[in-house]
Amino acid sequence: xxxxxxxxxxxxxxxxxxxxxxxxxxxxxxxxxxxxxxxxxxxxxxxxxxxxxxxxxxxxxxxxxxxxxxxxxxxxxxxxxxxxxxxxxxxxxxxxxxxxxxxxxxxxxxxxxxxxxxxxxxxxxxxxxxxxxxxxxxxxxxxxxxxxxxxxxxxxxxxxxxxxxxxxxxxxxxxxxxxxxxxxxxxxxxxxxxxxxxxxxxxxxxxxxxxxxxxxxxxxxxxxxxxxxxxxxxxxxxxxxxxxxxxxxxxxxxxxxxxxxxxxxxxxxxxxxxxxxxxxxxxxxxxxxxxxxxxxxxxxxxxxxxxxxxxxxxxxxxxxxxxxxxxxxxxxxxxxxxxxxxxxxxxxxxxxxxxxxxxxxxxxxxxxxxxxxx
Numbered sequence: 474x475x476x477x478x479x480x481x482x483x484x485x486x487x488x489x490x491x492x493x494x495x496x497x498x499x500x501x502x503x504x505x506x507x508x509x510x511x512x513x514x515x516x517x518x519x520x521x522x523x524x525x526x527x528x529x530x531x532x533x534x535x536x537x538x539x540x541x542x543x544x545x546x547x548x549x550x551x552x553x554x555x556x557x558x559x560x561x562x563x564x565x566x567x568x569x570x571x572x573x574x575x576x577x578x579x580x581x582x583x584x585x586x587x588x589x590x591x592x593x594x595x596x597x598x599x600x601x602x603x604x605x606x607x608x609x610x611x612x613x614x615x616x617x618x619x620x621x622x623x624x625x626x627x628x629x630x631x632x633x634x635x636x637x638x639x640x641x642x643x644x645x646x647x648x649x650x651x652x653x654x655x656x657x658x659x660x661x662x663x664x665x666x667x668x669x670x671x672x673x674x675x676x677x678x679x680x681x682x683x684x685x686x687x688x689x690x691x692x693x694x695x696x697x698x699x700x701x702x703x704x705x706x707x708x709x710x711x712x713x714x715x716x717x718x719x720x721x722x723x724x725x726x727x728x729x730x731x732x733x734x735x736x737x738x739x740x741x742x743x744x745x746x747x748x749x750x751x752x753x754x755x756x757x758x759x760x761x762x763x764x765x766x767x768x769x770x771x772x773x774x775x776x777x778x779x780x781x782x783x784x785x786x787x788x789x790x791x792x793x794x795x796x797x798x799x800x801x802x803x804x805x806x807x808x809x810x811x812x813x814x815x816x817x818x819x820x821x822x823x824x825x826x827x828x829x830x831x832x833x834x835x836x837x838x839x840x841x842x843x844x845x846x847x
Contacts, residue, residue: 492614494611495611495612498611503521514806515806516806516807516808517806517807517808517828517832517835517836518808519807519808519809519825519826519827519828519832519836520808520809520810520824520825520826521826522652522680522705522706522785522786522787522826523705523706523710523826524706524707524708524709524710524757524761524786525761525826525827525828525829525832526708526757526760526761526829528708528747528753529753532746532747532750532753535746535747535749535750536743536746536747538746539742539743539745539746540739540742540743540746542742543738543739543742544738545738547738548734548738549734549736549737549738549741550738550741551733551734553574553736553741555741555745556574556714556736556741556744556745557572557574557716559744559745559748559749560572560716560744560748562748563748563749563751564689564702564748564751565689565690566689566718567689567690567692567693567718569693569721570692570693570718570719570720570721571718571719571720571721571722571723571724571725572716572717572718572724573716573717573719573724573727573728573731574714574715574716574731574735574736575714575715575716575717575731575735575736576713576714576715576735576736577703577705577713577714577715578677578679578701578702578703578705578715578716578717579605579715580715580735581701581715581716581717581727582605582606582609582646582675582677582701583605583609583612583613584727584730584731585644585673585675585699585717585727586609586610586612586613586615586644587609587613587730588726588727588729588730589615589643589644589672589673590610590613590614590615590643591643593616594615594616594642594643595615595616595617595618595640595641595642595643596609596610596615596616596617596618596642596643596644596646597617597618597619597620597636597637597640597642597644597645597646598617598618598619598620598645598646598647599619599620599621599622599628599629599633599647599651599658600619600620600621600622600816601622601653601654601812601815601816601818601819602646602647602648602651602652602653602654603646603648603652603677603679606646607619615643618636618640618642620632620633620636621818622651622654622818624818626651626654626656626781626818627656627658627659627662628647628658628659628662628663628666630659630662630665630666633662633665633666634665634666634669637666637669637670637671638669641671641672642670642671642672643672643673644672644673644674644675645666645670645672645673645674645675646675646677647663647666647674647675647676647677648677648679649663649676649677649678649684649686649687649688650680650683650684650783650784650785652679652680652785653787653789653810653812653815653819653822653824654781654783654789655680655781655782655783655784655785655787655788655789655824656781656782656783656784657684657685657686657784660686663676663688667695667697667698670697672697673697673698673699673723674695674697674698674699675699675700675701676688676698676699676700676701677701678700678701678702679701679702679703679705679706680706680784680785680786681702682706682707682754682758682786683706683758683761683762683765683784683785683786684784684785685784686784688700689718692718692719692720693720696720698719698720699717699718699719699723700717700718700719701715701716701717701718702715702716702717702718703715703716704744706785706786707754707757707758708753708754708757709743709744709747712739712740712743712744712747713740714736714740714744761786761827764827764828764829764830764833765783765786765787765788765827767833768788768825768827768833768836768837769782769788771837772788772790772837772840775840775841775844776844776845777792777793777844777845778790778791778792778840778844779791779792786826786827787824787825787826787827788824788825788827789822789823789824789825790822790823790825791820791821791822791823792821792822792823793821793845794821795811795812795813795820795821795822795823796811796813797843798823798840798843799811799813799823801839801842801843802836802839802840802843805835805839805842807835807836807839809823809824809825809826809836810823810824810825810826811823812824
């Protein structure tokens with residue numbers, strides 16, 4: 474018998490009480506670009522869909538002043554009303570729509586699944602798509618059904634509608650544009666999915682700043698539609714602020730699961746300051762879109778590289794040997810995302826975040842070196 478009263482080691486207790494599907498998981502690991510502390514050329518980290526540009530000096534000063542006034546000894550505004558007002562004003566959220574704030578959109582996805590995870594409930598999404606739809610279903614002990622995309626990465630409308638009829642899902646997740654394929658699905662196909670779904674449909678617009686379409690102005694048109702967004706892709710990944718927009722009735726129910734004070738005081742102050750003038754966001758998004766086009770064009774000119782145009786802040790390319798290219802870039806201190814092995818449709822695909830012009834130049838030069846001789 475141990476001092477704690479247990480006769481068994483921790484591993485045996487864990488095996489007895491932790492769900493087997495959780496024990497079988499590996500923790501999410503974020504790739505580091507520190508070179509292991511080695512001196513030399515800095516790493517180029519273009520694997521996480523971050524905005525590569527720093528805040529403009531005036532915006533930085535405005536945020537710093539706001540953060541200096543935060544009363545750190547007090548709890549933050551539990552409902553984040555100031556942030557909601559800023560979001561509504563700066564981003565054109567329809568009047569009458571409810572807003573729910575999260576510690577990144579990841580928290581909101583988990584909250585949505587938890588709210589709908591009744592016995593027998595199904596979470597449904599096209600695949601390949603954002604991995605957290607599947608993972609959060611697993612965390613909530615809820616069955617996940619993935620519907621393969623068409624070979625061209627478009628939504629397989631017939632397969633989606635058949636799965637909805639067969640499974641009667643509690644929630645359908647659709648990333649728009651889709652991650653990791655980067656494309657926008659047909660608006661009519663999404664409308665058909667919303668119309669056919671007996672439960673909630675979540676349209677995840679994490680990359681809306683780089684896309685040519687959005688459902689934001691239509692969110693109140695459908696009683697079962699929820700729009701999910703994040704500030705992480707537009708230069709504010711560090712503040713971890715996601716938000717959901719939907720009919721207020723949905724927000725009322727989902728808010729019951731939200732942890733008190735889930736958005737901290739520094740994040741709230743920073744977001745209000747950052748959104749008081751959004752011209753810098755539009756300017757940086759335009760610069761990223763221009764660089765995206767340049768990188769796509771350069772990669773398309775390399776042998777054995779097929780570029781799939783995206784409406785995100787990353788470039789998607791298929792090569793002959795994704796692992797060889799990934800390892801070759803890593804040896805040159807450039808980190809991208811190797812999608813090979815994620816899904817059969819992603820065989821030998823690479824996902825490359827659009828960086829600064831200098832970062833993109835290093836990438837193009839390295840890929841040119843790694844390209845097979847003509």
